[in-house]
Amino acid sequence: MRLLGNTRDKRRTGLTRRTVTAGAAAAAALAALTAVPAAAHGPDGRTPHGELKDSGAPEARFRGLAAVSRNTAWLAGTQGTVLRTTDGGASWRNVSPAGAAELQFRDIEAFDARRAVVLAIGEGEASRVYRTADGGATWTESFRNTDAKAFYDCLTFFDRRHGLAMSDPVDGKFRILSTADGGRSWKVLPNKGMPAALDGEAGFAASGQCLVSSGPRDVWLATGGGARARVLHSGDRGLTWTASDTPIPGGASAKGVFALAFRDRAHGLAVGGDYNADQPSPRAGARTADAGRSWQPAANPPPAYRSGVAWLPHSRTAALAVGPTGTDLTTDGGRTWRTVDTGSYDTVDCAADGGCWAAGEKGRVARLEH
Secondary structure (H helix, E strand, O other): OHHHHOOOOOOOOOOOOOEEEOOHHHHOEOHHHHOOOHHHOOOOOOOOEEEEEEOOOOOOOEEEEEEOOOOOEEEEEOOOOEEEEOOOOOEEEEOOOOOOOOOEEEEEEEOOOOOEEEEEEEEHHHOEEEEEOOOOOOOEEEEEOOOOOOEEEEEEEOOOOOEEEEEEEEOOEEEEEEEOOOOOOOEEOOOOEOOOOOOOOEOOOOOOOOEEEEOOOEEEEEOEOOOOOEEEEEOOOOOEOEEEEOOOOOOOOOEEEEEEEEOOOOOEEEEEEEOOOOOOOOOOEEEEOOOOOOOEEOOEOOOOOOOEEEEOOOOOOOEEEEEOOEEEEEOOOOOEOEEEEOOOOOEEEEOOOOOEEEEOHHHEEEEEEO
């Protein structure tokens, strides 16, 4: 969506390809997590806590995040910036693609410490996909949008070969891009199986979570900006879709579902609201147990706009939601949420080994433990 995908804040990065060593601030704990009510504790009785890491990129805002493990993570953000750590955030290497300083990276999907695919968003040729197989030492541009009406927001992968990217509606329908070779090549899928978009409806390029997948074929697309905030679901890798309304409010260009997370093909979470800082965001969370056919509002939702959400690894009930005004924890599958931190983050992602990472404005990044 253009509201979060504009290029007015583009500035050339001053970083070079180098390793950035964490300073004294890297060891600072997230103070707000040390004194929260018992109801906000995780399923094992412990409170999730985070350790701030010095990314060395204070001018970048990171909305793209890929958690590979507790030690390895990738960040993607403004000014064409891509960073990678392989030592738990103690140091970060700037692996930004050459000549990309004017691009806005909003989503990154990583398969391991060497292979990753990153999405740049924007109108026309600003929407691009790059791929690396050597830890970011070199990148190959594998897709550049040539349709002035398209604006790509998010991407996701089912496995190491098959993935999708989504664009805001073109000629009245969301556009889906597909790869079957790990992001080396892409093709636009036919739109016959895509329902018509609502007036003003689009996706939010806020956290890399407006398009998410679970398992080998299921994928979900989050929308906002229309009269109703919806989630679209496909069970055949993007060929056919069904749309469902959510209880998260729509009705304005800044309102809707901003992020999705599915722990399996049935159970999912949606968060969002109104990203304008001076506007309230009631009913900012919802959940589904039937693959998104129906959505129930959270009985006690996040108290403000949230742009990212992730299930805690190996838990059927615990998840984190993040946004500019705080981090919330649910331990009952999204029915109720408790704020556990007031720091600003835009996105959150968890790896199978239990390592969760969060990132956001002013180069802010933390590894979250639970």
